[in-house]
Amino acid sequence: MARADGRLTADLNPQDHGPQDACGVIGIYAPGEEVSKLTYFGMYALQHRGQESAGMAVSDGRHMMVFKDMGLVSQVFDEATLNSLQGHMAVGHTRYSTTGASIWDNAQPTFRSRQGGDGLALAHNGNLTNTGALEALIAERAPDTEVPHKDRMDSSNDTSLVTALMTTYDGTLEEVAAQVLPHLQGAFSLVFMDDHTLCAARDPQGIRPLVLGRLSSGWVVASETAAIDIVGGTFVREIEPGEMVAIDAAGLRTSRFAAARPKGCVFEYVYLARPDTVIAGRRIHNVRVKVGKILAQEHPADADLVIPVPESGTPAAIGYADESGIPYGMGLVKNSYVGRTFIQPSQTLRNLGIRLKLNPLRDVIEGRRIVVVDDSIVRGNTQRQLVRMLREAGAAEVHVRISSPPVQWPCFYGIDFATRAQLIAPGLDVEDICRSIGADSLGYVSLDGLVRATHVDADNLCRACFDGVYPVPVPVSARAVLADATHTNPNQEQQ
Numbered sequence: 001m002a003r004a005d006g007r008l009t010a011d012l013n014p015q016d017h018g019p020q021d022a023c024g025v026i027g028i029y030a031p032g033e034e035v036s037k038l039t040y041f042g043m044y045a046l047q048h049r050g051q052e053s054a055g056m057a058v059s060d061g062r063h064m065m066v067f068k069d070m071g072l073v074s075q076v077f078d079e080a081t082l083n084s085l086q087g088h089m090a091v092g093h094t095r096y097s098t099t100g101a102s103i104w105d106n107a108q109p110t111f112r113s114r115q116g117g118d119g120l121a122l123a124h125n126g127n128l129t130n131t132g133a134l135e136a137l138i139a140e141r142a143p144d145t146e147v148p149h150k151d152r153m154d155s156s157n158d159t160s161l162v163t164a165l166m167t168t169y170d171g172t173l174e175e176v177a178a179q180v181l182p183h184l185q186g187a188f189s190l191v192f193m194d195d196h197t198l199c200a201a202r203d204p205q206g207i208r209p210l211v212l213g214r215l216s217s218g219w220v221v222a223s224e225t226a227a228i229d230i231v232g233g234t235f236v237r238e239i240e241p242g243e244m245v246a247i248d249a250a251g252l253r254t255s256r257f258a259a260a261r262p263k264g265c266v267f268e269y270v271y272l273a274r275p276d277t278v279i280a281g282r283r284i285h286n287v288r289v290k291v292g293k294i295l296a297q298e299h300p301a302d303a304d305l306v307i308p309v310p311e312s313g314t315p316a317a318i319g320y321a322d323e324s325g326i327p328y329g330m331g332l333v334k335n336s337y338v339g340r341t342f343i344q345p346s347q348t349l350r351n352l353g354i355r356l357k358l359n360p361l362r363d364v365i366e367g368r369r370i371v372v373v374d375d376s377i378v379r380g381n382t383q384r385q386l387v388r389m390l391r392e393a394g395a396a397e398v399h400v401r402i403s404s405p406p407v408q409w410p411c412f413y414g415i416d417f418a419t420r421a422q423l424i425a426p427g428l429d430v431e432d433i434c435r436s437i438g439a440d441s442l443g444y445v446s447l448d449g450l451v452r453a454t455h456v457d458a459d460n461l462c463r464a465c466f467d468g469v470y471p472v473p474v475p476v477s478a479r480a481v482l483a484d485a486t487h488t489n490p491n492q493e494q495q
Ligand SMILES: O=P(O)(O)OC[C@H]1O[C@H](OP(=O)(O)OP(=O)(O)O)[C@H](O)[C@@H]1O
Pocket: 017, 018, 019, 020, 271, 309, 310, 311, 312, 313, 339, 340, 341, 342, 374, 375, 376, 377, 378, 379, 380, 381, 382, 383
């Protein structure tokens, strides 16, 4: 598919995709360091969270420069650009769009001038569920302010509303944020700065991750601990749900804008986060291996070989093989140059597309009864094509095992799952889905098994895409659609 700027993208059809990811944010405050380069490395480490656009704002205490463009971090930035971005503090973002089109104007960090002349740059991971109310608030507070959605300004994402709202208040950045953050609903891990202060804030549910790290000469905040590792920092702690931290020449301060009601996204454990990241004290790789073991207990198979669907299916396949005693092997080779999601508009291209990303090792597959382990089934495209490919490669039997429960409901908190109609699971039982993907058997890990592997209390996790219990009110526009569903009714969890 051609993009607006005429370049090619790996997403041949943006309307037709799997879970994709959730945006990566990073902020660095480090006088004396080459901050733009550190931020670049951090963004590179967070590339898996968003591949549509990348951007960075850098300030030297007097001036702020923002550079962003469509594409991968490595396509957007080069040495000369990074050398021109001078300063001791920066905010970086890799975007996967959830509200507002995937266009340059919506690339982040968003930028606006503040009263008093400072710039304000803000980067967001998550998705806001009360954009209508925020538009109304901006209009009420500053009738002359152009409201991003309402006035059809170039940018139309939820994040721009936060930036616009902040510029309607006077005071220090911390004072402004303390007034604005309580108005936001939904998922938001924010990193933002003016020319003096770097701030980071996390929604009261802490739906998306956000962590704090120490650098030899400063601080780093990032979506995942892996980014802290990669910029040479030391993990300090998670930013708490409902907390804001501010970092400037006077050091680090923390404050709370709301009481914590933790509901971390369980899908971060399934697919979104890097395996080398730590959430709630657990390494994601280890949690995924554990889920694979539970999957083997819940859905054993009589087979000769366990193979992963790389990359995200690999740890669970290791766990499955370990627990079942069935040998583990690489049966599929993944092309490292194809991004997380590769989407194809027509059946012919779909068949080619899956092969471009994953190609079976015939010698390994032929004549064997295969257990193939993946992390999730969203629309079923990957598994349908994979099962056929494995059979063509001579598999005697294909048993599909999935290290998450069936995805039944859309996400409104920063993952653009297909609409409910496009998901394969609603209205079908596991037997139906097995038939639809053409496997000999299919087993999904139970929600209880998945939650157990995280070691987090089920009440402290969002599980809405699996059980329809939404911890934060969904957008008004979505309520009718969900209520009309002929399957189970989504429960709005009591606040
Ligand atoms: O049922 P579907 O709609 O096909 O979507 C599910 C697939 O999408 C994801 O992989 P993806 O290709 O996005 O990334 P990965 O390479 O990181 O596993 C996920 O790991 C499943 O394999």
